[in-house]
Every structure is written in structure tokens, then in C-alpha cells.
Amino acid sequence: MSAFDELLAYQRQTEALGQIAGRLGWDQETMMPRGAAAQRGEEMAAMEAVLHARRCAPQVADLLAKAEAGPEAAGAVGGAHLREIRRGFERASKVPEALAMRIARVTSEAQGKWAEARAADDVAAFLPVLREVVALKREEGQALANGGDTYDAMLSDYEPGTSGAEVAAIFDAMRPRLVALRAAVLERPVPAGVRGTFDEAAQMDLAVQLAGAFGYDMARGRVDKAVHPFSSGSGSDVRITTRTNPADPFNCFYSTIHEVGHAAYEQNIRADLALSVLGRGVSMGVHESQSRIYENQLGRSRAFTGWLFGQMRARFGDFGVADADAFYAAVNRVADGYIRTEADEVQYNLHIMLRFDLERALMAGDLQVDDLEAAWNDRFAADFGYAVDKPSNGCLQDVHWSVGLFGYFPTYALGNVYAGCLNAALRQAVPDLDMQLAQGDTSGATGWLREAVQQHGAIHKPRDLIAAASGMAPSEAPLLAYLEAKFGDLYGL
Amino acid sequence: MSAFDELLAYQRQTEALGQIAGRLGWDQETMMPRGAAAQRGEEMAAMEAVLHARRCAPQVADLLAKAEAGPEAAGAVGGAHLREIRRGFERASKVPEALAMRIARVTSEAQGKWAEARAADDVAAFLPVLREVVALKREEGQALANGGDTYDAMLSDYEPGTSGAEVAAIFDAMRPRLVALRAAVLERPVPAGVRGTFDEAAQMDLAVQLAGAFGYDMARGRVDKAVHPFSSGSGSDVRITTRTNPADPFNCFYSTIHEVGHAAYEQNIRADLALSVLGRGVSMGVHESQSRIYENQLGRSRAFTGWLFGQMRARFGDFGVADADAFYAAVNRVADGYIRTEADEVQYNLHIMLRFDLERALMAGDLQVDDLEAAWNDRFAADFGYAVDKPSNGCLQDVHWSVGLFGYFPTYALGNVYAGCLNAALRQAVPDLDMQLAQGDTSGATGWLREAVQQHGAIHKPRDLIAAASGMAPSEAPLLAYLEAKFGDLYGL
Numbered sequence: 001m002s003a004f005d006e007l008l009a010y011q012r013q014t015e016a017l018g019q020i021a022g023r024l025g026w027d028q029e030t031m032m033p034r035g036a037a038a039q040r041g042e043e044m045a046a047m048e049a050v051l052h053a054r055r056c057a058p059q060v061a062d063l064l065a066k067a068e069a070g071p072e073a074a075g076a077v078g079g080a081h082l083r084e085i086r087r088g089f090e091r092a093s094k095v096p097e098a099l100a101m102r103i104a105r106v107t108s109e110a111q112g113k114w115a116e117a118r119a120a121d122d123v124a125a126f127l128p129v130l131r132e133v134v135a136l137k138r139e140e141g142q143a144l145a146n147g148g149d150t151y152d153a154m155l156s157d158y159e160p161g162t163s164g165a166e167v168a169a170i171f172d173a174m175r176p177r178l179v180a181l182r183a184a185v186l187e188r189p190v191p192a193g194v195r196g197t198f199d200e201a202a203q204m205d206l207a208v209q210l211a212g213a214f215g216y217d218m219a220r221g222r223v224d225k226a227v228h229p230f231s232s233g234s235g236s237d238v239r240i241t242t243r244t245n246p247a248d249p250f251n252c253f254y255s256t257i258h259e260v261g262h263a264a265y266e267q268n269i270r271a272d273l274a275l276s277v278l279g280r281g282v283s284m285g286v287h288e289s290q291s292r293i294y295e296n297q298l299g300r301s302r303a304f305t306g307w308l309f310g311q312m313r314a315r316f317g318d319f320g321v322a323d324a325d326a327f328y329a330a331v332n333r334v335a336d337g338y339i340r341t342e343a344d345e346v347q348y349n350l351h352i353m354l355r356f357d358l359e360r361a362l363m364a365g366d367l368q369v370d371d372l373e374a375a376w377n378d379r380f381a382a383d384f385g386y387a388v389d390k391p392s393n394g395c396l397q398d399v400h401w402s403v404g405l406f407g408y409f410p411t412y413a414l415g416n417v418y419a420g421c422l423n424a425a426l427r428q429a430v431p432d433l434d435m436q437l438a439q440g441d442t443s444g445a446t447g448w449l450r451e452a453v454q455q456h457g458a459i460h461k462p463r464d465l466i467a468a469a470s471g472m473a474p475s476e477a478p479l480l481a482y483l484e485a486k487f488g489d490l491y492g493l
Numbered sequence: 494m495s496a497f498d499e500l501l502a503y504q505r506q507t508e509a510l511g512q513i514a515g516r517l518g519w520d521q522e523t524m525m526p527r528g529a530a531a532q533r534g535e536e537m538a539a540m541e542a543v544l545h546a547r548r549c550a551p552q553v554a555d556l557l558a559k560a561e562a563g564p565e566a567a568g569a570v571g572g573a574h575l576r577e578i579r580r581g582f583e584r585a586s587k588v589p590e591a592l593a594m595r596i597a598r599v600t601s602e603a604q605g606k607w608a609e610a611r612a613a614d615d616v617a618a619f620l621p622v623l624r625e626v627v628a629l630k631r632e633e634g635q636a637l638a639n640g641g642d643t644y645d646a647m648l649s650d651y652e653p654g655t656s657g658a659e660v661a662a663i664f665d666a667m668r669p670r671l672v673a674l675r676a677a678v679l680e681r682p683v684p685a686g687v688r689g690t691f692d693e694a695a696q697m698d699l700a701v702q703l704a705g706a707f708g709y710d711m712a713r714g715r716v717d718k719a720v721h722p723f724s725s726g727s728g729s730d731v732r733i734t735t736r737t738n739p740a741d742p743f744n745c746f747y748s749t750i751h752e753v754g755h756a757a758y759e760q761n762i763r764a765d766l767a768l769s770v771l772g773r774g775v776s777m778g779v780h781e782s783q784s785r786i787y788e789n790q791l792g793r794s795r796a797f798t799g800w801l802f803g804q805m806r807a808r809f810g811d812f813g814v815a816d817a818d819a820f821y822a823a824v825n826r827v828a829d830g831y832i833r834t835e836a837d838e839v840q841y842n843l844h845i846m847l848r849f850d851l852e853r854a855l856m857a858g859d860l861q862v863d864d865l866e867a868a869w870n871d872r873f874a875a876d877f878g879y880a881v882d883k884p885s886n887g888c889l890q891d892v893h894w895s896v897g898l899f900g901y902f903p904t905y906a907l908g909n910v911y912a913g914c915l916n917a918a919l920r921q922a923v924p925d926l927d928m929q930l931a932q933g934d935t936s937g938a939t940g941w942l943r944e945a946v947q948q949h950g951a952i953h954k955p956r957d958l959i960a961a962a963s964g965m966a967p968s969e970a971p972l973l974a975y976l977e978a979k980f981g982d983l984y985g986l
Binding site for chain 2: 019050
């Protein structure tokens, strides 16, 4: 067996174990008895120790060096395998184990403190542990950066090949136009929402139908409920979760479509890449591009909402929305709000840019944890035009920083940017897309995305993949054009 | 840290990983999408490879040798830790990896062949692969026995400390009395069963209530449906499954109580033994003693069935059983039948003894695979008085041999024997037990079993544990006395 084949066989076992760890995470959020949390923590830690040891095993270093000198390194797929295995090896090797364990311990504690602080609207109670988290993550980032930019090193965990400066350039171009669009939209009357109570079992039933309509393969997945919707797993076991709220059926339906975007990406990867480093989405940004285009450019389009309106009328009767136009407006309602996860397409990216700038400054040492709340509130007022009323609506709203996720937030907005590029190309490639969507038929769109993006797994680097699929260098321009056209039309601007 | 402490810390991680493997098994039977089977096979194999490597790691040998010479070895609990870690180490070390891998591959194939052969009632189609399985398992048994008795070595995987000869002595004493009791009972009229259809959701509802009534802690467990009921996990995450059949509510209720017996054993082990080799049931026989005493001596008692009758009447109305006496008779109905898993208390052990004698002869080389069907049919006719009508009702009915489980069957009947001993002691210790059971209150019984048996986990060897708990050397006498009294009374013998 060649060193390359031996390396792939070794990696295949690591990937299989990684899938198990993912399934444990799924179980924890859906099935685990509440009294099992402490034991589960030990189980996960034992699994992580196994995975970490495998990732930076001396055997991997040897095989990598030999394989990188072998003939497979020259091929597109072989080279990609080696690129991703090398990345994982370096990542696992660069952070001292003692630091990794301290981060695991402190972030576990910090998550609890954050939840308490948010519930009590008490920033001061959270700051001491956040200070520790930030210090440890900076230390980790410096270890990863190896002399380079700390934040870039952290970002490359989630979006390899994109620097903080590149993200900043895109965001800086978007911000003024989104602030302006938001302000213009909010000068117009807010459209009416739905009325009444929506049976939760019927919501789940329609959610499963929607999942199928967007190409989710239930023979290789399942749909359950969880507090926070997510998608989990790769290959032939990709599970999604959603949630129901009797007053707000859109939460269930659009969470489902969003997670199906993530899941379809995983399910549609070429079968020969299964259980390899290439058998998964290539970055968080590209992953989010799939979930966002499914949810927004397709799911919240005028054409598709026309079909969905009929489905909802058939199941729920009259819910206070007169016709398809009013329904389209209700689905795309823009209103004031503090919370990122509840934000509409116009405002969502503003929430992200705020977090990106603050966390980048934190990592650079240009912003101190003690000044975080003030910086958040100033920025929010500047972009949204009103003041944060309480910390749980401000800097305490997200779990991310407490668990040490720095460099993750921008991938949400990058996903939107990529979705904008892909949507422009998709509209060219499938001219009668709206006619299909109006019948509830997403196959033209999802088939194109499968061919152009999803099937390739992690073979191509994120920006290369988006560029090849959309026929243009990734840019914010198509997303902005799409948003200005859509909401200009909806709000009569 | 002492070698002993280091060994326990190492073992704790192994146990945590073992819990994960168990949870994967649960997931496979309850939640896994049907298309995920092949990938799951690879995941399980990767996990088993990790566990195997940990179990026979040179590090374990070193630490064991040092710890066995240390002060902890002299203590009851410390000594027990070392005994069980040593047993696991020897077990994992003795079987060559190539043989273990061949067994895994051949039994996986054999299970499929068995299922096809059973469906087609075609013994000849199963024999070639069974011959391979038997040959490989004999090879494994000889490796484990290291010059000793092959079957004893296999038995000690499931019932350490008990030899085939000891089991044979017990079974030989039981067989004629059970054959006679069976014949006498079956000369009397068969009591009527239940009539009608029983809503499956209502069955599950009562099953969960019954689980609670027998002390199952839902905060550290959950109840789901599966094709074959089972209990899974240790410590604070012990899950059970059951099944429903609209025509046969007893299947659901007594499967549930049986699995709760297994699960309560795991849940009630001293918390300080969690995630150690002692933090689990000590043998399959002792495990089965708990499930059987919960199901039979408690659950099928006249006192408890009186309470259950009221619960069922309240939920299901009239189901064709006039009163508590008729209900008690229906629950304990004895009738002809070929299938072990459907057998009543009187006949169940006869099914086991048949399998024990045949598999022991197979392993000794005294019986050839080609002669298995004839030997089965002869023995069945001798004990049950009528001929096997087709192989799926005979030697093809159980999965066990196809997957290489030899030495496992006798633990079912040993469990009944142990349950007989424990029941005799329990009746002495809790004189008003029947008054409690008649109120649906099992706490006197389950509390006594927790104290006498369950809390100790695997500290004491199986026979020692049963002897200490029941105050007598394990013997078939109490079980036979119980069965003869119960069914003599029920059938007016």
C-alpha cells in the first residue's frame, strides 16, 4: 500500500470516529436524558482525546511527508486530500495540549456563567470569565498564527483561505448600503403578520414535506425537534432538527429549509469522498451559502411563497393573510429588533458586521473586554438608530464568545455574500426557475447547486469553489443588488 | 499518582468510550436512518478498534503489574477493580487480531445468511457459514482457554467463575422436574387470554407508568420502541426499549418490566463506581436474575397482577377477562409453542437447556454442525412431546449462533435460578411483600434488591454476590419450589 493510501485508510477511521462524536452531539440536543449531562461530558472528552491523538499522531506526520512527495499529490483530488489532512495535522499540533484543556475547561464554565448573566441581564457577572476566555483564545490564536495575524488564524478554522482584511473589505462595502436600505424600508408601514394558533404536529408534518420538497433524503436522515435547530453528520447519516411555536409557523418552516440547505450539502457530496477529509462542506461560509440560498433566495421568493401560501391555507385554513402578495410580504416582514437570530434578510448582516468588528478588535488587543458593552451599544445605535435596552438584547445575546468561538460570526454574512453570487448564476442557468418554484418544485435550483457546489465536498478551496460555481470572483455586489431589488419592490421604494 | 490511580483514570476513559459504543447500538435500533447502515458499520468498527487497542495496550500491562503489587490490591473494591481490569486485558490480549477480524467479518455475513435461511426455512443454506462460525469460535475458545476447557472459556465471557460442568449439574437437576411440571400443567385446560384491540399509545403510556412503578429513573433514562426490546448503557444514561402489539398488551408490559429489571441494576449501582469496570452488572446471569425477578416473581405474581388488572380495566375497559383471578391465569398462561422468546416460566428453561447441551457439544467437537438439526429435533420431541414442524420453529429460530454467541444461552436460565434464590430471601426479608405489590408498590422488593444486589455493581463475583444476597449457595431448588407451587396452585395440580 502506498503512503497515500495508508494515510487515507488511517484518516477514514478518524473520520468515522468524528462522525460518532457528531452523533453524540445530536443525541445530546434531542434524546439525552437530562440527568446524563455530566457523564456525557466525560464521554465527549474521552472521544475528543482519541480524535486529537489521532489527528496529530507521529504516524500522520510520517505518512503525510511521504505522500506529499508521491504522485497522488499532483492530482486535484489527491492534492486536496493532502491539503486538508495537512491542515488538520498542523491545527492539532500547534496548540499545546495544556492550553487546549484549559480552554475546554474555562469555556465550559463560561457557558454556564453566560447563561446566568444573560438571564439576570448582568454584564459584570460575565466579564471576569470572558476576560479569561479572550486571553486564552488570543494565546491559542497566536500559537496557530505562528507569527502571523491572530484573528486570521482563528478565522481559518472556519473559513480557510480568507483573511480578516478580505472580510472587512466586503463588509465595509456592504454596511452603508444596508444601513440605508434598512432606514428606507423602516420608513414604510410594517406589513401584517399571520394570526391565530398553528397546530404543532401539523407544522412538523408540513416541515417534513418542505424538507422533501428541497431534496432532503429521509432515508439518510431524520427530522427531530430541538431548542436550537441544527444539522449534524455527513455521508449517509445527516440529521436535522427544527422547532415549533404555535404562534409563529414561519420559524418552523424556515428553520427547516435552512437546515435542509446544510444537510443537502452534506448528503449530495460525491459518494467516493465519504469518510474522508473531503467528504464534508469545505467551510462554514460555503455551508451557510447553501442554507441561506435555500432559505432566502429560494424559500422566501415571491414564487415559492405563492406555493407555500396554498399549502398553509389547505392545512391551517384562514390565518389572517388575504392573498399570496400579503403572504409574501408577511414572510419578508422587516421590523425593528435587537436579536440577530430573529433578524430579516435586510438587517441580518448588520448584526454580523457589528460582531465581526468587535471580536477582531478584541483579538487584536484594540478593544478591552471591559469596554465591550459600550462599544456594542454605540455601534448598534449607529447602525440601527435606537439604543439597546438591556444586555440580553445586546452583547449578552449570543452564546458564541462564551464558548470561545471567535472568527465564526463573519461566516454567517460571508454565506449570504456567497449565496448572492450563486443566486445570480442560478438565475442565469435556470431561466424558468420562478415557474418551477411557484409549483413547489425546487429541483432546478437544488440540482444546479448540487452540481455546481455540493457534490465537490471540500475538494476546492472556498473562494475557488464559489468563483467556479458562480462565474465571478466572490463579491458583495450580487447580494446587495438582490436585496435592494427585492425589498425595493416589496416596500415600494 | 499511584499506578493504581493511573490505571483507574485510564480505564475511566475506556469505559466512557465503551458507553459511546453502547449508545451507538441503541441509536442503530431506534433512531438511525435505514440508509446509514453501511456507514454505521464502519463507525462501529473504528470504535471497536479504539477500544480493543486501549484494552490490551502495553501501558495497561505495566500499570496492572505495578498496581497488583500495590496496597490497593488488598482492599475489596481495589482488588475487584484489578480483577476485572486484568480479566479484560487477558481477554483482549489472548485472541490474535487477525482471528478477531475474521470472526467479525464471518459473523456479520452469517447473520444475513441466517435471516435469509430462517425466512426460507432452509437449514442447508445456513450450514456452510455456520460451520465457519463454529470453527472460528472454537479456535477463539481454545485461544482463550489456553489449554483449559474451550466452552468454559467462552462461558466466562458472560458468566465469569462458573464452569460448563457446574451449569450442567444445575440444569440436569432441573430438567426432569420441569418436564414433569410442564406435562402435568398441559393436561389441564388452557386458560383464556385477553380479547380485543389495545391502543398502542395507551400501551406505551401504561408501560412508562409501569417502568416508574418498578423504580426506573426517567431522569437518567428513556423509553423508546424497538423490534427487539433491550436495555442499554450504564451510570446516568440507561435507556430501555419495548414494543407494542395491538392484540397482545402483555408483550409490551412484561417486556418493559423485564428491561426495567436490567436498567434498574445499572441505574442503582453505587455512584462511586460509575465509569469503572465495577460500574456495570457483574455477569449476564446476575443481570438476567434482575430482569426475571422483576418480570416474573414480582410482575407476574398474583398480588401485582391484581393491581395491574385494575389499571388495565381503567384504561382499556372490558377486554374479556372477568376478574383478577382470570387475569392472573391469563398472564401466566402455559401453552404449547416452539419459540423460546414466547415461552412461559414453566417451559422457558427447557428451551435453554436444549441449546446449552447442543452448543456445548458443538464446541467440544462431540456434535457436528451437519447433525445439529436432527439433534435439536430429537431433543425437542423428548422434552416437549411433539415434533418441530419447520426449521424456523426449530434450530433456525435464534440469532445467537449466527453472530458467534456461544456460552450466552445458559445465562438466561442461570438468571432464573438466581432469581429463584433471591425471591426466596426477599420473601423472608419483606414479609408483607404481597400487600405492597397488590397496591402496585414495588419499593419493598426493588429496595431490597438494590441493597442486596444492584448497588454492588461488579465488586463481587457472580456466585458470591447471589450467595451473599440470598443467604444460600446458588441452587435450582428455590426456583423449582416456586414454579411447582405457583403453577400447581394455578392449574390445580
